[in-house]
Amino acid sequence: MVLEFKNAEIFYTDQGKGTAIVLIHGFLENTTMWQNIVPELSKRNRVITIDLLGHGKSDCLGYMHSTELFSETIEAVLKHLRIRKSILIGHSLGGYVALAFAEKNPNKVKGLCLMNSTTEEDDDERKTLRLRANKMIQDNFTNMIRMSFANLFGEKSRTVFKDEMKLALNEALQTPIQGYIAGQEGMRIRPNRNHVLVNNDFKKLIIIGKKDPVLDFETSLKEAENTDSEVVVFPDGHMSHIENKDELTNVLKEFVKKL
Template sequence: MEIVRSEGTTIGYSDQGEGEVVVLLHGFCGSAQYWEKIAPLLNGSYRVIAPDLRGHGTSDAPKGAYTIEQMADDILALLDALEIPKVTLLGHSLGGYITLSFAERYGSRLKGFGLIHSTGYPDSEEAKEKRLKSVSTIQNEGITAFVDELVPGLFSPATHDISPQLLVRTKEIGYKTPPQGAVGAAMAMRERPDRRGVISAAELPVLLVAGTEDRLIPAERTFTSDKANITQATISGAGHMSVFEAPDRLSEIILEFLETSSGKE
């Protein structure tokens, strides 16, 4: 992993391959390692950059609440440091919320963007209460207990039976999340605004990916617009974690989208 600085905070990232740049943003209590099955399938044709978000992985985890805007600004700082003018930005779950903030404010830096198991909707009041419960669990019981509670719900029931090692791997990644980073990111998600309008107003190519077995963000909360510039893709049998459950299919979807958004067709 390499590093850059954003507002005094160190952001770690991996940088593989050559060509048009695609930036991959991981989900909550993940890291760039969430893309370990995806990046090798993309970096033969593209330059793939996968940062550890603020509060996660090898990046700094300042104390206190973060904002989605702040986390998007970290990505801007990364692109500026690497002198990359335009990228395609794809975000999984939390990464999708950050992608929408980036697209809303820095659209001129994008060739296209996408949400993978993510949504433009804000947290409901019930979800906001769950965020506070998550914070309480992390602070009182520790990150290991929280991740053990979180991860099973990310996967489809079939994955539990057929590929339990994927849950183990996701937990291993999650255990490395600094507790204060998980708290900061949870509060950022809790306070994020409704950004469905960013999707519906976009003129850039947009990719929306959902899993048929996603119990966190069902397809109808991902597919909030069906304009001509928007590609909708559903992965059969996948829960919230197609990055591990269906990497070959997800990579196919991403590659097809990148061909369009980079103007290679």
């Protein structure tokens, strides 16, 4: 289904009945990343997936997709569907977007899950890397995507989940260059949103990959402790929906069941 937002088309899906769950994909991903999880969650819940601006079947809006702008698209879809309160589950960039939504609309959140994500802002090194990537991507799109994508997985996973990686990579390669640049810019300037978890009493869950090459394991554990969030640790990398598919599905079902 498609919703118009500021003259841009936003693609979303809506399945099942019950408690509303919003699944928010990560950078260079789209709604297809949830294809194994939606059938399970939608048995007892209403599950909404949304293609963020510049990803999947959704349009771009300029060259800066801030987390606030991304969250406005979530808000627009939920308003269109007349959903007042929901559980937000965000992978990586999707977690940043969920936090931006919760900061503005805490009363509309029943629970929030950061999946391989963080409340922290980028450090200076990461900000520099994003700027450099945005310059390089214009001449080396395919190679850049392939390289950065492979680095999201644990070393063992690259062999074990070779076929799944290939499918996910093909989806990533469909991302327009404008969407890539706008997304990187938005992540680069995002603020620290630790306070969103600290100051709200909705249910919180942080899912961590022990070998996540993007997020430091010990730092993530400390973050969960400091924000009074439930924590689940998987043994692999940044892509829990591929590397720990069955375990992740069970964890999310249990998290939703408690709300």
